[in-house]
Amino acid sequence: MTRERVSSGSPYETTIGFSRAIRVGNRILVSGTAPVEDDGSSTPGGAEAQAERCLAVIVRAIEQLGGSAEDVVRTRMYLVDAADADAVGRAHGRWFADVRPASTMVVVGGLLRPEWRVEIEAEAELS
Template identity: 40%
Template sequence: MPKRTVIVPDSLAPNPAFSPAVRVGDLLFVSGQVSVDNDGNIIGIGDCEAQARHIVSRISTIVQSVGASMSDVVKVTTFLTDINDYPAFSKVRGETFPTDPPASSTVIVAGLVRPELVIEIEAVVNIPD
């Protein structure tokens, strides 16, 4: 059975409640990321595109910490609090994955952990050899 390794990049503040990512074999499971800085301040209040960009940056940091890149992302799940934010999120997703996009699910939810947050993204990554 593959060993389970918790991944916490040095540049991200640790959270005692959950791991930013867990590696099992050649797969990396990135926890749902929201648009907060290392002090817990929300980045981009009321702006889905700004929040999405910050989240992608966080995910990229996690992915790069294991020697992978965003092109190695094989699945993303996105949670939006408002369907009207879908075009803004879709724009950022298209820029992040311009060719061969990963499998993707988008779910509209009633809310996230803090009311100012409008988007959360989690990812699965196939780490290259």
């Protein structure tokens, strides 16, 4: 099967050696997506604003590979503080309330930048 890749322009993609998203057949896998703006700066604000940015980047990558938010079957949300769970959940619900993918939310010891409150990954299956 051929692989299609999407880049978000993150400075980490080249140095670490990964793609924002990859499509193999009808499956799209989106890498851990942090709250990074197009200019490389971190998204300002709290966990909800940052989660919203992560999800916008994720859905844009899925769309570039021929899918949509409705095709998402799994998400994983990594939080640095359990107190942010409701805020991140609200953002997730705005994107996926009707889709209701299998989801996991875990608290981790930290993310690559200290100002990041959340990082999210996703998987989609195309019909």
